[in-house]
Amino acid sequence: MTQISNKIYCDDFLLHVDMPTKLLPNPYHDLPFLVIKNFLSSENCEHICDAIQESNNACDAKIRKSSDLVLDEALKTDIRKTKIYDLETLYTNVYKSVFLEHKEEIEAFFSVVLTTSTQIQMLEYTKGSFYKAHSDDSNVLLKESEIVGFLPVAPQRKVTSVLFLTEHDETLTTPYSFSGGELVFNYLYDETQQNVKLSPQKGDMVLFLSNPFFTHEVLPVKEGYRLTLVQWHDAIVQ
Template identity: 60%
Template sequence: MIQISNKIFCEEFLTQLDIETKILPNPYYDYPYMIIKNFLSKKICDEITTSTQKKDDAIDAKVRKKSILIKEENLNKKIRNTKIHKLSPFYEKIYLKNFAKHQKDIEEFFSLPLTTSTKIQTLEYTKGSFYKAHSDDSNVLLKDDELVGFIPVAPQRKITSVLFTTSHNKEKTKNSFQGGELVFNYLYDEEGNQIHLEPQAGDMIVFLSNPYFTHEVLEVKDGYRLSLVQWHDGIIN
């Protein structure tokens, strides 16, 4: 294991790969990712959740692919079983206003001035939904089924932000989910435990989009998991 912050370690093989989009935060931080508590109020989160549940605009989320000749997105429910909704302009305005309040802190944390951001994706996970391990900016390179590297497919994704409007709870309650933890596949704590995050409504998790932060959403066992996801470009100093 290689230490990348005061409390977090990563698998050593990553440091031996030529990762084109490698960026890491200040190693003297406790954690290499941010958790912004109460990014939105519980009331607004409940409103977004309720309004989304009433919509019939959901489409199946696709998986980004890249080959030598083409870039494309494919539907593969063995890798990703998720629905995407559109966020209403009213709640989008509230979200963007609050993101602007936190943008300076995000930029300082990652030493990365932000430039452009994608449209907000509203991602719905119901019972049985999941998203297998993936990097937001790269696909894996395999040789004889062994991981030998990563190839960038979305280098404009420097930072990922995920805002939760429902909560992870062990018992079923309104606007909650069981299972569905956010896992960083190559990151571990001081005791060697893989990093599993169990977010609460209003939490925003911000992390770098490169392969060091490969992650997955474990299968939702019950309930309703809703998150607002964006990817942000920035200027690397």
């Protein structure tokens, strides 16, 4: 393993495979990803969840095929089992306003200048939902079942943001909570050599670079309700 921040290591093979979008944040950070606590208030999170419970505008999330504009029409539920909802204009505006308040902090952390962003995706995970390991900007290249590189299919994605509207709680003591469903970084390890596994709380935002160093998955939800707002951001690297 190779140390990439004060407390996190990556799988050594990443340093040697073909990765056109290779980029890492400042190695002197404790973590190579940024967690913004209480990005949205608990009240706002619950209001969005309430609205989604009454909504019927969901569609099944699909897999990116060859570019950010091309989706595989096959659902491929062995890879991804989630639903996408539209976010009401009121809360879209609230989200964008708060994001602007944190923009300078995000840019400083990743040493980038944020430019454009995608539309917000609201992703719902119910019992049994999951998303297997993937990179947000590239597809993996295999040769005889061995990873030999990564093919960029959405190179304009530089930074990924995930806002948790419900919280991880194995006891399910709050109305909008879930067990299982952790966010796992498949090639990142902590000081005990365990995969980095995040269980953020309601209102927390996690941001990380979109390239294959930060390949990640969502473990199957055991019980409860997992709702996140996901967005990808283009940027100029400083």
